[in-house]
Amino acid sequence: MDYEELAQLLSDASSLDASPQEPPPPPPPDSPLRLYDSSRGAIARERSQRPFSQQQRLLSTLDDDSLVGLVNTFDRPTQRARLRRPAAPADDAADAEDDPCIVTSSPEPPSSVVPSTPPASSRLSESDSSSDRSRSSSPTAARVGPLKFGDYAQYFSDKTAHQHSRDEYMRKLYQDALNGGREYPPIFKDCTIYINGRTFPDRLQLHQKIIIHGGSFKHFLSGKKSVTHIVASNLTAKKRIEFQNYKVVAPAWITESIAASKRLPWQDYALITGEYGQQKLQIARPPAAALPAPEQQPADGFDANSLDCKQPGFLQSFFAKSRLHQLSAWKADLRALFCEKYVEGAHLQPPPKGARLAIFHVDFDCFFATVSALSDARYDLSRDPLAVAHGNNSSEIASCNYVARSFGVKNGMWVRSARRLCPNLICLPYNFEQYEVNSKLLYQILAGSGFFQMILPISIDEAICVKYLDGLPDGDASAHQQCEAITRQIRRDVFDATNGCTVSIGCSNSLVLARLALKKAKPNGQCVMASLEQDSIDAFIEELPLRDLPGVGATIVDKVQQHILFEQTAEPTIGDLKRNSSLQLLASKLGTKTGHKLHLFLSGKDDEENSRVLRDPLDYFARKSISVDINYAIRFDTIHEIDEFIDRICEHLTTKLGELDMVTPQVTLKVTRRCEHAPIEPAKYLGSGECDTFSRSSRFGVPTCEAGLISTEVKSSFRMLGCPPKDLRGIAVQLNKLEKVSDRVCQLRLPFREQDASSAGSRFPALNVNAFNSLPGALKEDVRTELLKRKINLPPSPPSKRSASNSPVKDYWGRHGKRTETLKQEMPSTLDEDFMNHLPTQIQREIKWDHAIVKKASSSVRNRLSRKGTGVLNLSKNRPSKPEAVKFQSLERPLGISRLIKSWIDDTIDNGPHIDDLNLFDKYLTKLAAKGKTHHILKIARTMSSHLEYHSSFTKSNPQGRQEWEEYLLIRMIPTLTASAAKSDSGVQVTFDL
DNA sequence: GGTGTGTGGTAGC
DNA sequence: AATCGCTACCACACACC
Structure with a gap:
């Protein structure tokens, strides 16, 4: 197709060329273009004479399939911690029977045992009733009988048993959430550890580290020798005496033992040494994760x-x-993980059209603020105004708790402004590591619960869970009750697993309503709106702020205020807009799509776009x-x-x-x-x-x-x-517009290869880049040659692995750091600003084009010319003589042509272009010049130059063919370009000194 | 009508 | 000392055919 299109294009050019034109200059007699045929012969000879290695011979005997297959056997499986995917529907029934955490409708609160032990700083709001709080905090917790008033011995015994089973449950959960279900090394097996006072890492993190590595954890000291170790950062004099018979160690004992994958001698970390009152000097070593990356050079004044x-x-x-980078990165990872799991569970189907769904929108309350606050025992989430930020003035508040919000503090506000509203605001540091841990716990709980058919990741702290209601016993009341129960269970499990982070959940039968219900539920609440009549939906969303709708931000609210509501209220509600708008009005003021979307949202209905995630999640998350x-x-x-x-x-x-x-x-x-x-x-x-x-x-x-x-x-x-x-x-x-490499291999086979390839029509497997890159060095090179020979699209080699090149151009471009040094002399890298600013925009643009091109052109041309000892391509100072006379049309779309040219070069890069093609091409250029489309020619020249550069740097193309192309560019195109520029009096001058 | 480009809005804490 | 204002994706307006 490439050739036909090109021929078409060229014939168009020649037919349009009927008007008397100066014929293009014939190539100089000694041009390599004249030698087209003979040079091709030479190349062929050279090829055939090259000795083959044994390996190459072997490779050449394989058919395409076998070759690609061979390469792919070198793939290294990528390892990745993964969350357990949600139980397959087929397994659900079995799970439900065994799993005590399935809550059936109308849950009877289990008989109360001791309160679970969230840190004192966290409290549940009244929506979580005390009976809720006091129920067994984990599904597998030992169920003990009711406690009689005053029975303290029983109380403590129960509490111990409870904590133990809770630790067991947590260990399993952590394994599943953080370690792909595998066990951690039991570094602290047989250790019973108590943590005293404030530590770094904090108590919660140490607790987690201890139990996942097989230790047990004591929340309080009772009786002598019930603990084997005490962890503390420093001790008061009194405690020092009290603990002198214990093994008291610094927190580093925990972290460094884990880093070393074995229990290190506690004596090296002892806080109390033999001598009374003398503390072993601990050179406070930060945990390994906090150390600066080793590759950051400490040289001359570099400050991490x-x-x-x-x-x-x-x-x-x-x-x-x-934080924003982290949020984005996390999101991308979650989406990728989802796709991976979704593909793995091939039986997983999106819900059938029209199925009854319950959508659960699950979200941590002020996630960063809560997690950061729980890491610091000094603060009380429910009393102190807290925020997470880096600095104290113009740093942004990433998240603030509800106490701070009651002062008017908002996320995204600068700390300084927030302090004006709330002088006692406390700023906490970020704790990205812990955010990630808690997120994994959330997702693990959601997936492990077995309640949901699909769990769609929205962000690090937020997920949408989908339950198909169709199989359920009918009756709306029952469905509603089930959703309530599920919601309660999830919230409690997450609260326990994260040591006090609360999630809110909104549940309804559309994505929009679930989101609105979530907004209504916050903070620390739940709102289930299943199976509602339109009337009650309307009544429900009536009072909610318009801002709460998905996709409605400050700008859209402003537009609505200005054009539809005429500033009647400061904070418009959904009801306000619904009463004062029609589909037509919305569409005309906000755009077609946005208007339609909003119109549906106002009635609590999903639109095509936002429900795509339900219909085709794989495509949505790709x-x-x-x-x-x-x-x-x-x-x-x-x-x-x-x-x-x-x-x-x-x-x-x-x-x-x-x-x-x-x-x-x-x-x-x-x-x-x-x-x-x-x-x-x-x-x-x-x-x-x-x-x-x-x-x-x-x-x-x-x-x-x-x-x-x-x-x-x-x-x-x-x-x-x-x-x-x-x-x-x-x-x-x-x-x-990213494409998978593996999807491209098949597509890329050139059509004309089909004729001589006897295997035409048979698909051959995708070449695996990882595998290719894993090939041993020598084999890799031979395979590359073989693939090239067969015109199988070969993966590029990573730059680091590229062997020393023999191409000066490649070297030139490879030396990124040095490049500027060499170029600076010959060519100004930026154009004189004042001068530029006084030119008409179009001219500026053109000059910048030109500038960029010449920079590129010189890079590929200079090396060859310098071999001849001649000059280099140079750019005069671009002083347009009559700038005002020129009116460049805005850039035409040379895109199609550009593609053609690139594929033309691709196909002829080894043997060089054919003289007939070049002649036709010249005519085309002349036509363009005649029309004054200098910029068009510039663009083409630029395309060619850059593409030749590409071949020179990154493919093993035959240098001779490429050289012919470069000659053509230099000897015929650039003069044409110069002539055209001069004729059109564009003011763009390209001088070319030899 | 289509397609492509540049700009802008929104989401998460 | 401060401070870590990212990123994917859709929709729109406009230009060009």
Whole structure:
């Protein structure tokens, strides 16, 4: 198809060329183009004479299937901690019978035993009745008889038994949630440990670590020798005497024993040494996880705490502390995990259309604030106003508890403003590790409960659980009761497992209503709205704020206020909008889709888009793009620093891309630039202040996962956007329209290969990139050659593994760091700003194009020319003589042509282009020149240059063929381009010095 | 009508 | 010292055919 289209295109060009035109100059007599046939012969000879190794011979005898199969046997299975997937429907019945945690309708509260022991700081609100609180705190807890008043001996005995079984239950839960169901090494087997006072890590974390590693935990000291070890960070004088006969150790004993996977001698961590009152000097070693990553070079003044975007470790240290990054990363992981599980459980079907569903929307209450607060025994969640934030002034509040909210404090507010509302606000640090642990516990409880047919991850602390009601005994009351019971059970289990984190749950039969019910339930409550008449639904949602609807944010509320409600109320409710709007009005003011969506939401109904997650969860959760956004701490001085930064971003992205086994056909750069009037340094330290954003996307002819290629494209886009380096405040790179590599192998077989491939029509298996990369070095190279020979799309090798190249261009581009040094001399890397700013936008744009192209062109051309000892391609200062005379049309879409050209190059990269094709192509270019479409030619030249560069750097193409292409670009295209530029008087001059 | 690009809104704490 | 303002995805407006 490529050839036909190309031929079509070219013939169009030649037919349009009927008007008298200067014929294109014939190639110089000594051009390699003249040698097309003979050179091809030479290549063929060279190939056939190359000696084959035994290995290569063997490989060449295999058919495609066997070859790919052979490679794939080298796959290394990726290991990954996984949550247990929800029990298969078939297993449900059995589970339900055995599992004591299934709550049937109308649950009878079990006879009360001792209260479960949440930390004193956490209290349940009255919605959790005291009978609720006092029931057995874990499903497997020993059930003991009612307690008689004053029977303390019995009380403590029960309590001990209870705690023991609770620890057992927790150990299992932790294993399932955090370790893929496998046991942890029983490091603390036979140890009974008591924790005294405040410690780091805190009591809850130590408790967890001890029980998962086989130890038992004492919540109180009773009787001598009932504990084997006491953990404490420091001891009062009195305690020192009291504990002097115990093995008192620092918390590091726990953490370091775990790190070492064996119980370390406690004496090394003893807090009390033989001599009375003398404390063994503990060099407080932070836990291993807190140590700075070893690759961060400690050299010249590098400070792990300071953020410097020019340092190589910046991305990593920034991401490590960015809550938003963590949230996004967690979400992506959860989605990936879901897909994995969903595919594994192939029997899992989305609910049949029209099935009766109960949707449970489960969400921790002010998640970060609660978890962080529970890690610090000084604070009481229900009394102290608490928030999680990094700093004290202009740092953002990630989460605040309900006490703080009662002062008007909100998430996202700066701490300084929050303190004005609530002077006693306490700021707690993040505890990302514990957030993750609690999240896993939540998901484990949801999955392990067996209640739900599907558990859809929304975020780290939030999930939507789906229960099919169809099989249930009928009667709405019963369904409602069941949902109530399930909800209660889940909330209690999560509270216990997390040592005091509360979840709220909203339950209804649509996603929207479940979400609204959740909002209503918060904090620490539940709201079940199953099987309702439309009237009661309307009554229910009437009073809820419009903001609570999914997809309705500040902007949409503003629009509604302005155009529909005319600012009648400060905080409009769903009822307000419902009474004052119609479908038509909504659609006209908010857009078609948004209007329709909102209209349905106002009646509590899901729309097509938001219910897609139920109909086709796999498609809904499948990854379609991948990106990095940095809009904090961006302060650069020169374009070179930005180039390096872009390199690192692309490196990061392609690493992820590789892990996902995907390639991208398109990259988008988004630049965030300081507003002209905004101060250089905004109020927030290293913040971005007020900014404008600009974006630009570009496509690759062949989807890629090469960092170098992507990076080059992004740098080029950056220059086009023309942001002065010092004004850059944020940068984002997105890889769009991702495709699985394994899906591409089959598609990519070139049509013309079908003719000579006798196996035409038979599918051959996808080549596994991991497997390919796992091949031993020599074999890998031979396989690569073999694959290339067969035109099987071969996976690119990761840059780190690339052997030393023999291509100067490749070396040149490989040396990211050094590159700027060499280029700086010959070509200004940024255009003079003042000069540029005074030009008309179109001209600016064109010059930037030109600039970028020449930069690229020179990179591939210079090495060959320098071998000849001649000059390099150079760019004059781009002084347009008559800028006002030129009106460039906005860029045409050379996209199709660009693709054609790339595939043309791909197919002829070894043997060189055919002279006839080139002649036709010349005519096409001449036509373009005649029409004054210089920019179009520029774009084509740029495409060719960059694609040749790609081959030069990343494929084992024959240098001779590539050289012919480069010659063509230099000797015929660039002069055409120059001529065209001169003729159209565009002011763009391209000089080419030899 | 379709397709592609750039911009903007929203979600999670 | 401060401070860690991410990221996936959809929808829209507009341009071009």
